[in-house]
Amino acid sequence: MYERFIDDRKCEFSIASGKENAVSAIRILEQDNFAGVLAIVDADFCRLEGSLPSSSNLLLTDEHDLEMMLIKSLALDKLLSERGSEYKINKFGQDIRLTLLERGTRIGYLRWVSWKANISLKFEGLSFSKFIDKSTLVIDTGQLIKTVKDNSRKSGLKEQDIQKSIETLEKTAPDSWQLCCGHDIICILSIGLSKVWGSWNTNEVKPDTLERELRLAYEDSYFHSTQLYQLIQQWEINNKPYQVLSPGN
Known part of the structure; x- marks a missing residue:
């Protein structure tokens, strides 16, 4: 569903086929100083366990999952x-x-x-x-x-x-x-x-x-009201000139 909100002219969207794959990919890319990469994964039990991601390039869903x-x-x-x-x-x-x-x-x-x-x-x-x-x-x-x-x-x-x-x-x-x-x-x-x-x-x-x-x-407006949306916006500010969200979003 996320691809609906992404500017495919400026952002390449890939499905990691699993949370662990996404987390591992971010870790490897950060070690290689690869800029402009962002992953969104299901929160699962992270918040209940107090085990939030340490990377600013790894964002969680507002609730348990999408x-x-x-x-x-x-x-x-x-x-x-x-x-x-x-x-x-x-x-x-x-x-x-x-x-x-x-x-x-x-x-x-x-x-x-x-x-x-x-x-x-x-x-x-x-x-x-x-x-x-x-x-x-x-x-x-x-x-x-x-x-x-x-x-x-x-x-x-x-x-x-x-x-x-x-x-x-x-x-x-x-x-x-x-x-x-x-x-x-x-x-x-x-x-x-x-x-x-x-x-x-x-x-x-x-x-x-x-x-x-x-x-x-x-609807788009539902996504705009989420914390995840705000975090993506903040990520864009912190990682200029990289852009994720489409102009309409």
Whole structure:
């Protein structure tokens, strides 16, 4: 999505295919005194861990990842106005964005535990229906842990120990926008639009489809209001004559 805001006449845009690749590239280029290079990566748990980048050429997303920036913006409201059922949303009677955040923290804590303990839990390809109530979107934490453990083929892990680790992290009361993974939130949104907030067939509101629609709904003005945008502007000031943003941005 970033390429929409970049002046391709003055800035060459490359996808690093992974955060570690981007960080490594910046490190190598800085060692070689290569000027005018900038990388943008997902914050992930950096802010929660207090491990912010030391390089001024490495910027983080405002929230946990780019998808969370989309969810926080009015792009979500635009999607809901198109995809959601006004009757069902009114009947639900709760703020959908806050509901998504609250549900998503269950998975966010487990991801954080995996990251901190370096136990490499596998979240790709999860069947959310195994641990989420489609009528309320409430997540069964115990079933979530079991599902992820099975998906990761980590039979030696003790679910009780993981639960205790989650409870320890809960006491820190982290910022949900830094904790939740955007992909998880969009998966929950997908389930919600098939029953709680809409009546779509699950194939019509697949997570990949919704993510694409959120990106399309994300307006330039939303990006202009982010800290990331301001940091890119400051980078341009500090690194003249190099330019990243297009004139319209």
